[in-house]
Amino acid sequence: MNRESGHYDRALLRRYLGGDIGPVPSASIEAHLMACPSCRATLAELSDPATLRRAWDGVRAQIQRPVLSPPLRALRRLGLTERDAVLLNASQSLRGPWVLASAAVFVFVVAAAWSSSNLATACYLLGAPLVPLLGVVGAFVTGDSLAELANTTPYSKVRLSLLRTLAVMVTTVPFVVGFGAILPGIGWLSVAWLGPGLGLTLAALVLLTWWPPRVAGALLCAAWIAVVAVAFGRHDVVLTVRPHAQLVYVAITCVTAVALAIRIRLARTPGGYA
Numbered sequence: 001m002n003r004e005s006g007h008y009d010r011a012l013l014r015r016y017l018g019g020d021i022g023p024v025p026s027a028s029i030e031a032h033l034m035a036c037p038s039c040r041a042t043l044a045e046l047s048d049p050a051t052l053r054r055a056w057d058g059v060r061a062q063i064q065r066p067v068l069s070p071p072l073r074a075l076r077r078l079g080l081t082e083r084d085a086v087l088l089n090a091s092q093s094l095r096g097p098w099v100l101a102s103a104a105v106f107v108f109v110v111a112a113a114w115s116s117s118n119l120a121t122a123c124y125l126l127g128a129p130l131v132p133l134l135g136v137v138g139a140f141v142t143g144d145s146l147a148e149l150a151n152t153t154p155y156s157k158v159r160l161s162l163l164r165t166l167a168v169m170v171t172t173v174p175f176v177v178g179f180g181a182i183l184p185g186i187g188w189l190s191v192a193w194l195g196p197g198l199g200l201t202l203a204a205l206v207l208l209t210w211w212p213p214r215v216a217g218a219l220l221c222a223a224w225i226a227v228v229a230v231a232f233g234r235h236d237v238v239l240t241v242r243p244h245a246q247l248v249y250v251a252i253t254c255v256t257a258v259a260l261a262i263r264i265r266l267a268r269t270p271g272g273y274a
């Protein structure tokens with residue numbers, strides 16, 4: 001400290017910046033700096049602006065880094081880039097599928113616990129494929145903050161649409177399969193619904209290139225409910241996932257995948273972001 005001015009001289013502040021003085025004098029300087037604008041200004045002159053900017057950017061990035069939801073953390077581990085994860089995390093629409101999957105699981109458990117195994121099976125086969133379908137449709141319902149973001153950034157809209165679909169599938173499918181596996185009387189049906197589930201979800205993505213999400217979702221839900229109702233009327237609801245039915249779903253999946261690729265080529269993106 002300079003006795004006359006009551007401030008630290010430049011040489012000492014330079015040594016402080018270089019880390020060349022001990023912890024006790026450093027603490028004393030820091031206490032003075034907190035109260036002295038003049039010494040802070042001197043310190044700023046002596047500091048390297050590039051180093052300061054780097055340090056500040058690092059602090060800011062750490063503070064602003066969002067906390068990712070569990071499904072997105074899982075996707076990060078599987079190789080999703082941080083940029084994609086942060087963008088998906090900003091989407092309100094991904095919370096819907098979580099709620100949907102939880103609600104569906106609750107309904108399955110109640111149906112299995114309180115009804116005959118036939119009705120529980122029907123409930124499961126009816127509900128399971130609708131969970132990812134409704135999750136994907138819900139992810140494209142307007143009012144999502146991501147929709148505005150997608151419209152104002154140069155980010156690939158197709159990539160974003162497919163990423164959202166992937167995130168919904170990762171969120172909902174393991175839930176529904178897992179609970180089917182532990183429910184009594186479901187057995188192999190816990191994976192048999194994946195055929196119609198995939199067909200319906202891809203069909204939704206294709207229809208979403210033409211129609212609003214609610215219309216596409218309602219149409220496909222009605223179609224699946226009709227299929228299950230017909231089988232239920234024949235007292236054989238498992239008919240909907242028997243091998244010959246699975247072949248139909250594989251065909252639907254192939255046709256819709258090609259249709260989706262063509263629609264995307266024509267610059268039509270699911271959800272209408274094109």
Ligand SMILES: [Zn+2]
Nearest residue numbers: 007008036039
């Ligand atoms: Zn001072």
